[in-house]
């Protein structure tokens with residue numbers, strides 16, 4: 001298939017890319033950029049493990065085709081830390097023991113980031129709604145909700 005050119009921003013770095021038009025954003029991030037913090041789970045939009053932010057909005061990267069990020073800003077879990085300092089959400093997840101196997105964690109944190117960016121003092125209900133698309137098999141969600149609440 002003929003490759004196409006796009007310009008985009010990934011983790012605050014402007015990029016000019018030549019991509020396969022039928023490639024998913026998940027594949028692009030993991031396979032081309034080695035950004036494996038974004039997890040491959042169901043690949044059908046049900047688990048949330050692949051959640052990233054596009055222009056600040058949490059999306060399942062397995063459901064986004066790479067050409068759709070033309071002109072947009074993509075943020076993955078690797079782009080959250082600033083100057084070597086973990087994001088407050090990352091610190092809070094560690095403090096509350098909200099990371100068990102860790103597979104859901106990057107996606108969970110990206111969904112939480114959209115929430116706290118838009119609503120710095122969310123209620124428990126709002127937190128649970130924001131992470132309702134992110135499945136966790138380990139924690140029972142209580143520590144995750146507590147971690148987000150404290151940020």
Ligand code: FES
Nearest residue numbers: 041042043048062
């Ligand atoms: S891998 Fe994308 S939602 Fe499960």
Ligand code: FES
Nearest residue numbers: 101104136137138
């Ligand atoms: S910590 Fe294992 S799936 Fe959430």
